[in-house]
Amino acid sequence: MQQTRAVEIGTGLFVFLGIVALFFLTTRVTNFDSYEGDEGYTLTARFDNIGTLKLRSPVSMSGVKVGRVSSIVFDDEMLEAVVELRIDAHYSKIPNDSDASILTQGILGGQYIGLEAGGSEEFFVDQDEIQFTQSALVLEKLVSKYLFSRGDKEDK
């Protein structure tokens, strides 16, 4: 009897440890909290080119994360990328003429959407569209623009 008790206590401890480890892995190690707190509102923005923007990329304003990208689709009538941004509920006072641009974090970092505040007195509400957008910078285009502009100068 004493032995089965020890076995059961040991097993209970083992399962408990396993669950603690799992809990640690999901909550402390991952971006689990970005899935929580889904309270918020959705904005849409249209871009000519989104570069390497991905789902769940951050949306930040003055460097502070205010939301994340919740969907990316290609509109085949307007021939543009349509990006939905999920903004946290407590950032409800973003002027509705703010502009969105796709920026890059660091040298190797992923891309994110930066919002730049406008001067309007009215604020964005759910399902609004951001009118002023700036596409991602594509390195190849930049290089070719530079090369062609040099070529033009030399012709003159």
Next chain:
Amino acid sequence: MKRIFQDIWYSVQDFLQTFGSSQLFLVRILAGVPAAFLRPGLIIKQIHGSGVLSLAIIGISGFFVGMVLSLQAYNSLARFGATESLGVLAALALTRELGPVVTALLFAGRAGTALASEIGLMRATDQLSGMEMMAVDPVRRVVVPRFIGGVIAMPLLAAIFSAMGLFGAWLEGVMLLGVDEGAFWQQMRSQVDVYDDVLAGILKSFVFGIAASLLAVFEGYNSIPTAEGVSRATTRTVVLTALAVLVLNFMLTAVLIGEV
């Protein structure tokens, strides 16, 4: 020449037979699973056998794997001045690959051999035949609880391995090599995904648990009832489990990455 082809043909047949009969054995086990939960005492004893008793080797291995991962990655990352990414690297490597795979290999060595030799010895000493004489189905009484115990223990062991590995990586990276602690955890949290990384790893270890436990009980149950047969069964358990885990790992990873 003809002999060689004949030998190859026989070994192909032998492989297919083993493969097929192990699948049929799995079906027999699965049929007995619901009834086994009516006697949880037996299962708890087996979780103790394959889980609790493997805890020390899993924990210590995980810890040192994490330490060496940190040390190796630090020296490579230092060339790019990206030592802050140490945490991300360690967490991704441990949760996605090392945790499930190394745990399964250690499990095969620690618990799989124990299961195979225990059942093999029961076979060799006619205990299984004795049960059949008493109209007790040895698959349900002996095999199924061991199988369930292994399947439950494996994901938990893999999670413990990863957590211990991260502790080792943290100790080596932050405490000894002086990586910034905030960057270590913060970058990890922003780059590691719950579903794509952690849960995918747990899913992998669950599949490995099924494969490792099945091969162990299968080899033990079908061992030749002699001393040599039992020793062959334990050897085959380790070899087959290692192969099965590594092959399954590639297939599962391909499927899981395709999904992302």
